[in-house]
Amino acid sequence: MTLDREPEVLIIGAGVAGIATAVTLRQHGFENFTILEKGSDVGGVWHWNRYPGLTCDVPSNLYQFSFAPKPDWPGVFAAGEQIQRYHREVVERFDLAPRIELNAEVVDAEFDSGRWRVTLDDGREYTADFLIAATGVLHTPNTPDIPGLNRFAGEIVHTARWDDAVETAGKRIAVIGSGSTGVQIVSALQPTAAHLTQFARTPQWVLWAPMNLPQPRIVSAALRAAPAVNAALYDGLLWGSGILADIVTRPSWRRSLVQSYARLCLRVQVRDAELREKLTPDYQPLCKRQVISGSYYRAIQAPNAELVTEAVTEITETGIRTADGREHDIDVLVLATGFQTHNYMRPMRLRGRDGLTLDDAWSKGPRAYAMTAIPGFPNLFTVLGPNSPTGSISLQYSAELTARHIVEWLRRFRTVT
Ligand SMILES: Cc1cc2nc3c(=O)[nH]c(=O)nc-3n(C[C@H](O)[C@H](O)[C@H](O)COP(=O)(O)OP(=O)(O)OC[C@H]3O[C@@H](n4cnc5c(N)ncnc54)[C@H](O)[C@@H]3O)c2cc1C
Numbered sequence: 001m002t003l004d005r006e007p008e009v010l011i012i013g014a015g016v017a018g019i020a021t022a023v024t025l026r027q028h029g030f031e032n033f034t035i036l037e038k039g040s041d042v043g044g045v046w047h048w049n050r051y052p053g054l055t056c057d058v059p060s061n062l063y064q065f066s067f068a069p070k071p072d073w074p075g076v077f078a079a080g081e082q083i084q085r086y087h088r089e090v091v092e093r094f095d096l097a098p099r100i101e102l103n104a105e106v107v108d109a110e111f112d113s114g115r116w117r118v119t120l121d122d123g124r125e126y127t128a129d130f131l132i133a134a135t136g137v138l139h140t141p142n143t144p145d146i147p148g149l150n151r152f153a154g155e156i157v158h159t160a161r162w163d164d165a166v167e168t169a170g171k172r173i174a175v176i177g178s179g180s181t182g183v184q185i186v187s188a189l190q191p192t193a194a195h196l197t198q199f200a201r202t203p204q205w206v207l208w209a210p211m212n213l214p215q216p217r218i219v220s221a222a223l224r225a226a227p228a229v230n231a232a233l234y235d236g237l238l239w240g241s242g243i244l245a246d247i248v249t250r251p252s253w254r255r256s257l258v259q260s261y262a263r264l265c266l267r268v269q270v271r272d273a274e275l276r277e278k279l280t281p282d283y284q285p286l287c288k289r290q291v292i293s294g295s296y297y298r299a300i301q302a303p304n305a306e307l308v309t310e311a312v313t314e315i316t317e318t319g320i321r322t323a324d325g326r327e328h329d330i331d332v333l334v335l336a337t338g339f340q341t342h343n344y345m346r347p348m349r350l351r352g353r354d355g356l357t358l359d360d361a362w363s364k365g366p367r368a369y370a371m372t373a374i375p376g377f378p379n380l381f382t383v384l385g386p387n388s389p390t391g392s393i394s395l396q397y398s399a400e401l402t403a404r405h406i407v408e409w410l411r412r413f414r415t416v417t
Contacts, residue, residue, distance in 0.1 A: 007410050009033040010118055010128040012106050012348075015044015016065075017134035017383035017399045019087060023067055023094050024403035030410055034126065035096070036118070038105035042096075043087040044136050046080055049181075051162040053188025054080030055211055057180060057292045058394070061230075062237040065090060065396050071223030071230045076213040110351045111378060129413065132406065134383040134399075135348070138339040144176065148315040158335040159185055168332055170194050174320055176312065177336030178204050180289070183296045185336055190299040197306045197328055199320065203278065205262040205285040208269065211294040241393050248286050259285040269297035278309050342366065344385070352377035372402050379413075381406050
């Protein structure tokens, strides 16, 4: 029997992965898809994360879809809101809006009699031949389990759910966290804070880069006028990101060079030996996703800033107590404490063949064939799923490649006899 209909596809999530998948399906003639997105807008992390100082740490001309080149980014490293605007523009340009259901959280997905049955939080049900999870790894905020957290009388805000109503100017601020977000928010809040204390259990190597470098208008105009040059720039950056992947994963003179640069950034920018000691990680540069900033070392050395590396033991009504018994009085507590990465796709209940749950399938950790196919879950694909976010290659490129792989399976499904 040859199927006489197009495969029906449900995509969960309208971030980079969901948008890349939808456009790729459309480009290959698959039109029967719907995107279910729990947020009130598209864009994924760029919709949910709106904290001060949020900036892409990948050159904007690379952090974009190959099918939607944008020659006129305002800066070499675009701000979060500019990237979010780009996502809205892409959705508009490819006429995806009619296919997207916003405020539609999938709570249950079950493979039953050869089809996926999906239930939303409001009880609505959908069925499809294929289910594509583009739900994001950095989605569910991680709130640390620190004793007394709910006793604090001031404001607590997680960077991933920033609340513009929280006043930070003139306040005593504590930031817990030292990853890319911790570094960005310390740089952004320090200039107007009465005092800012960063609590960092593990300091990170911070590479200096000109994060505020504007893209000159003449460059934007030239790239707009010459799409071939813009495409060549994108290809060049993609090639460059391949070198970065090599630097991150293999010993070589190139890796040693970048590691020396990381040490030099710290030595040149932080003159105080005691602070430099505190800021020196106990592992080699490039062993974690690299933090990049043009302003962090300046911010943490400002007279109103302090770095605390003592462990946080308790949150009190008025502040933070550390292992050395010191009390740090604060008004605002900012949690730059990341995401529950191992809860990828959860809390959605996912059941594959013979009722296999995702928790059982992944009892030893998340894994998928070619980052996308999970044994026991037929016709389910993940995009930017397990092992995709390597931190050194273009995620748009990665998502587009996975989407093309999915297209091959949709073709086989359509032509199966
Ligand atoms: C603060 C921050 C800054 C970052 N900066 C960079 C950077 O500079 N460079 C870089 O390369 N990467 C960066 N990243 C990594 C970023 O995660 C990826 O670049 C990319 O945006 C991930 O896209 P995604 O579509 O896989 O996931 P997401 O953007 O997380 O999108 C997933 C979408 O799925 C939706 N969803 C989840 N569960 C459900 C459900 N059950 N039902 C319905 N919808 C659901 C979510 O609401 C979300 O909109 C950053 C991440 C964060 C959090």
